[in-house]
Amino acid sequence: MSNAEAQFCCNTCGFKINYDNKGRRPKYFNRDLELLEDAYTMRDPFADDNLGGIILGSDCCICKEMVCISQNCSLFYNKRYCRDCSVKHVDEFPLDLRQASGGLPCDRKSPSFIWPSGAKCDDLLAAFVTCCLLFIHSDKDCSEIHFTLWLFVS
Numbered sequence: 001m002s003n004a005e006a007q008f009c010c011n012t013c014g015f016k017i018n019y020d021n022k023g024r025r026p027k028y029f030n031r032d033l034e035l036l037e038d039a040y041t042m043r044d045p046f047a048d049d050n051l052g053g054i055i056l057g058s059d060c061c062i063c064k065e066m067v068c069i070s071q072n073c074s075l076f077y078n079k080r081y082c083r084d085c086s087v088k089h090v091d092e093f094p095l096d097l098r099q100a101s102g103g104l105p106c107d108r109k110s111p112s113f114i115w116p117s118g119a120k121c122d123d124l125l126a127a128f129v130t131c132c133l134l135f136i137h138s139d140k141d142c143s144e145i146h147f148t149l150w151l152f153v154s
């Protein structure tokens with residue numbers, strides 16, 4: 001694979017970085033882990049055991065453009081949607097998702113996107129990333145991860 005072929009570039013924010021793998025079973029993650037989408041991933045440069053990975057993004061299921069996992073750039077609901085496609089197709093999302101997000105699932109240009117529990121989306125994202133890192137770097141089961149997430153946002 002040439003360097004040009006191995007570069008991830010978010011179509012929404014312009015974030016660029018070289019990636020190591022695209023698929024559902026990234027080589028730097030636990031071999032039992034299968035992602036819900038074909039994602040662009042890279043080795044975590046801070047992982048000592050060479051088993052840490054970072055998910056960069058995926059392709060939008062509608063326009064097929066690369067998009068990063070930032071809450072400002074994409075939404076994952078069964079599939080990955082870029083911000084523009086999620087706004088164009090907002091009526092296709094479940095009503096409770098639209099209500100929880102304040103109307104548009106991915107039109108978040110300000111930190112006013114609030115989940116029903118009152119936790120800001122940035123807090124939930126930080127909790128999710130923390131839990132993913134715990135899962136990737138340890139043998140914790142899902143109940144411990146959900147417990148950690150609950151403690152983090154409560």
